[in-house]
Amino acid sequence: MEDLRASYRSGKKSVCLVLPTGSGKTVVAAAVVKATVARGRRALFVAHRVELLGQSVTKLETAGLTNLRLIRAEHDIGSGDSPVTVASIQTLSTERWADKLPAADLVILDECHRGVAVTYRRIVAAYPDAHILGLTATPQRGDGVGLGEVFDGLVIGPTVRELTDLGHLAPCRVFAPTRTLSAGQLATSVTDAYHMHARAQRAVVFCVDVAHSKAVADELNAAGVVAASIDGDMPDAVRADILRRFRAGEIRVVSNVQIFVEGFDDPGVAVCILARKIGHVGVYLQCVGRILRPAEGKTSATVVDLCGSALEYGAPDLERFYTLEGDGIRTSDRVAVRQCMTCGACYEPTASLACPQCGGTRSKEIKSVTVVGENVVEMSGEDRLRVNLQDAAARTQRSFGWVRKAHAKIVTAKLRWRP
Secondary structure, three states: OOOHHHHHOOOOOEEEEEEEOOHHHHHHHHHHHHHHHHHOOEEEEEEEEHHHHHHHHHHHHHHOOOOOOEEEEOEEEEEOOOOOOEEEHHHOHHHOOOOHHHHHHHHEEOOOHHHOOOHHHHHHHHOOOOEEEEOOOOOOOOOOOOOHHOOOOOEEEEOHHHHHOOOOOOOOEEEEEEEEEOOOOOOOOHHHHHHHHHOOEEEEOOOOHHHHHHHHHHHHHOOOEEEEOOOOOOOOHHHHHHHHHHHHOOOOOOEEOOOOOOOOOOOOEEEEEEEOOOHHHHHHHHHHHOOOOOOOOOEEEEEEEEEOOHHHHOOOOOEEEEEOOOEEEEEEOOOOOOOEEEOOOEEEEEEEEOOOOOOOOOOOOOOOOOOOOOOOOEEEOOOOOOOHHHHHHHHHHHHHHHHHHHHEEEEHHHHOOOO
């Protein structure tokens, strides 16, 4: 909070606040809104999903802000004199609201990595005298457009590792194949992965498309695991009922494509199964971050990556650096990983040759043991880019060591000028 205030005091008008998924971005926003209202000013909270709007209203009311106005679709609930308005970006962008936007001294954009889209830019432009606050866990877009086109300030909150050490996030185990697989390939079936790693815990599965999501749910149900598929074309009431039954434990697994990437808040879910290849680090972090919230009886979270995305992007608690430029999420130049041939654990290389899981002293890549080509084994720490470097070595006919050193020099040069 103090860093945020300092950024505005320094003259910044539009600040992007980066906090890990599950760390309570909406709670922080509620505290900022409460302080704004206490000074006699007005706030506008903008989100793009029904679930996000509902969660925002709940968090604001919990903070004691009960005089709220909610604008969504055809609904305009509450008074125009309310000091706080929660609104759908899609609704505010319609012609109906073009000349009657709610007054605001502070505009908060949830999931602000979307902030460079035309709809968001129009909202920001409509409030030239207001302070803008963007909230995101992943300040990077798939199209490469930097958030600096909307924000002039960047505030970085505590890291996943720091919050985990403090007990505010659950420690996370990651299981992945020993190499990245091709699109359409899975190391094992979702059902086998669930039985092996989920231990009957509630899980979310990220799929390629809606047809795949439905097929995964059918496969699980046929194996005796109560599952449901959820998608954006479902009526709100049907989707809400599935989520209610999921939270109640009646449904053990929910499969989806994009629904849970943003706006899903259920701390009791402990397992994330990636049944699709993730092409963007921001989407990867959003997916795996869904299960990091702590809950009573939850000792850890488990990511089961069936395609190898974790090998490229690393464990959720990997040290990352953020900027407002196009390449908004970066990592350090450490790329090596060891894999224990005794227990299959993946871990960061250290001075000791012993495996931190089983104590074994010899480590190397485990060979494939499944029909589709890969064994799903546990990884931890900074496991990333190994396969890319091996491919680069093959293409350039250079040694793996030469390519790794060249890559380290490039990354180090980039990090020298990061803000």
